[in-house]
Amino acid sequence: MNDLKKNNGGGDIVINLEHIGMIYKTGSINYEALKDINLTIYKGEFFSIMGASGSGKSTMMNILGCLDKPTSGKYFLEGMDVSKLDKDQLAEIRNKKIGFVFQGFNLIQRLSVIENVELPLFYAGIPHKEAVIEAKDALRLVDIDENKENNFPNQISGGEQQRVAIARAIVHNASIIMADEPTGNLDSVRSSELMSFFKKINEERNVTIILVTHEPVVAAFAKKHIIVKDGHIVND
């Protein structure tokens, strides 16, 4: 831990997990997905979580992304205990602090590119005019041209769709981006192109990036790595 602090110049702690456990109950069978996880992530870190499927990395991602609550332990996000918040409070945390990039892009097909990017601002209650300006800025940052703004997701390429997803993740100035297998549906050229955008955002905006992947090439973009196996962190 001391080494980590040194490496980050003693920066602010963004995420702190204390003895996090997650048990899924299906009927009478209890499945322990996470066991006593302790983890600290600092502001501006580019962090990768690797692990085989079933290792518990998706569960960890869901907890870190405030999509799910742990069954035990404490989760401090920017110093605030979020492990006991209700659904709506978690929604607000996700809206303000966390941006998601998923493997399957997860853009809403019947909304245009710019409308997808505006969505977090819409739920934050930001006036439409302002939201349009911010969405345009975010799209420029990931090199999406103005002439593609009004296209629907199925009218642009997979690489572009994933960049739109990045724009949506950063548009509300999230302090953390959760990227769950973001290159899973892309070829190697598009993958490294996409990863360079993550790198750019991490370096220019000091946004903490948590990358879940099973590809070492992709994980190599991150500066720190952990491996999850059977609900434990095996390599910190």
Add this chain to the structure above:
Amino acid sequence: MKFPILLDIQSAFKTFTRNKARSFLTTLGIIIGVASVIATVSIGQGASASVQNAINALGSNLLIILPGSSNIGGVKTGFGELSTLTLKDAKAIRKLPAVKTDSANIRMNEQVIWRGNNWATSIMGSSSTFPVIKNWPVTNGAFFNSQQVNTAANVAIIGSTVATQLFGLMNPVGHIVLIHNVPFKIIGELKTIGFNAFGQDQDDIVIIPITTMMEKVAGISWINIIMVSAKSKQDTLSAQNEITALLRQRHHIPPHKPSDFYVRNLTQIAQTAGSSAQIFTILLAAVAAVSLLVGGIGIMNIMLVSVTERTKEIGIRMAVGAKKNDILKQFLIESSVLSLFGGILGIGLGIGISDLISIITPLKTILTIEPIIISIIFSVGVGVFFGFYPAYKASNLNPVEALRYE
């Protein structure tokens, strides 16, 4: 968390325009429901109005007094066979507080002769108040006045059918006709009013003063019928009671004996007919409202399908910060906009049907603003009510599971 509801509505519209056929079919139930409500209410209102017209055509707040039937050795005659009503009864009735005016009548069939022509018609002896009571004016010449009634003048008012039969296209006013071998001068012609509800030609009539009728034509001292006009529609019932009491007293009828006359309140009869038309309308509208309800269930069904189909979208919205209420609101607005849209189309269709009925059937439908406003409110209500369950289901999805949904 405030943002303009317009954006939600706009987004709801986008959803529908992307699936036009399904949106239309979904709202079809609402369209048909609202259209049938509008159409049936307009039919009902049209029917009520025609009943109202029929009431007015009867005469103004009319009551009819007929002599009772006689019972000779168990054989009952019909109404009007007794000679119990007299002109003095009519005069006494005129003074009652709820009565505006009256007209005593005798009716009999006689041959009317003018030069070489003759025509069998109904001769009626009446009072000078007849045109007022029956709402039946004279269009050519004038009706006889009370002076002419008092002096039993030989004057006659002719109905248009009789005029045509005797005089053709000539003006009958001023000519002398013979009735029962008594000469009468025609001083007026009644407005043509055509057939009554029973197919009787009402214009086939000659009217002479009641006194002349009694003294010179029929030779009787009693009268067949007294028509009474009450002061107002509300007064018809009290007029009926006053007349009954007065005539019983005048005819010295002990309390336990039946009256020797009948008082018929035509306004009341007509009002009863009017209110049954209203009940009929309510029943029809209720059946139409059931189809609106079925339309609402159709909306619920499609909204449930839509929630399932869009589970992923809901998950994405939740991931970027949508709260339960945001999702609830989104789906409620969608179902309301859908049913409002159906309601508006339904109103258009209903107005069309109502107009069509006016054109192809004798019934004149009447459209008012109330059923239209109620239909709009009701259809939005249906959308909110039947949209609530699907919307609630959507808002309670778990974001992790919703995102995983393919």
